[in-house]
């Protein structure tokens with residue numbers, strides 16, 4: 362049976378990298394997982410086994426560590442941009458590079474007065490995410506987060522839904538709303554490919570690279586504020602409020618996608634022992650971990666094209 366090769370990519374996944382920057386006695390750390398996926402003129406390695414166009418995944422791994430040492434890690438996005446450009450521009454057969462970064466947060470241990478210079482505790486915060494893709498012409502930069510777990514203990518209702526013979530859910534006018542947010546947002550900045558504004562004298566692109574850390578911090582803040590400020594009639598409504606608040610406040614973003622499990626908290630029935638268990642009196646809930654409702658949607662700036670993949674689980 363004749364066959365042909367379809368889409369393919371390869372690289373080293375989940376390079377775990379910790380970088381320590383020493384500023385006198387005070388240390389700073391970056392803790393990342395970096396995944397490299399390369400594609401291009403790679404038919405032959407699949408068809409005949411010729412490795413002539415293959416940059417070994419082992420080299421990709423070494424490059425990640427070498428770049429961290431030589432260039433530092435200004436931010437997840439900036440590091441991804443450096444690597445993506447390097448693989449495409451230094452290796453002929455490689456035409457596209459995709460770098461995914463997860464960043465784990467650490468806090469300084471504060472024993473007694475002041476913060477410790479070199480002792481850290483891993484935080485229970487969300488994980489920061491970035492994905493940089495480069496095809497030799499332009500970058501696509503997605504930033505995001507996962508495991509941002511939030512809860513409103515009131516200001517959430519759910520009623521007015523379709524009821525059929527299988528419906529047992531009771532309408533709720535005061536419920537807990539909790540979720541663990543996975544979200545990716547897309548920057549309109551592409552390194553100058555879309556509207557290259559070049560300085561006439563130098564020929565250099567003038568569109569400035571965004572301040573990735575500031576953008577992340579502000580976006581996270583808007584997500585949290587919108588979650589807290591929305592009086593919710595459904596998790597879907599809350600999601601849309603979170604997305605539109607981010608796009609309205611961050612002009613540099615065109616699209617944001619969410620995957621949000623509804624972390625159900627069911628009021629426990631205590632009537633068997635004569636105890637009323639009402640939200641208004643400080644109820645006891647059963648925090649169910651599964652199954653969970655899974656609410657997913659993209660919010661777009663009007664006129665923008667949806668480019669973030671629908672399925673975020675592998676992104």
Ligand SMILES: O=c1[nH]c(=O)c2[nH]c(=O)[nH]c2[nH]1
Nearest residue numbers: 519530594595596597623654
């Ligand atoms: O916010 C919600 N959205 C739903 O679609 C849904 N479905 C459900 O059973 N509970 C909820 N809650």
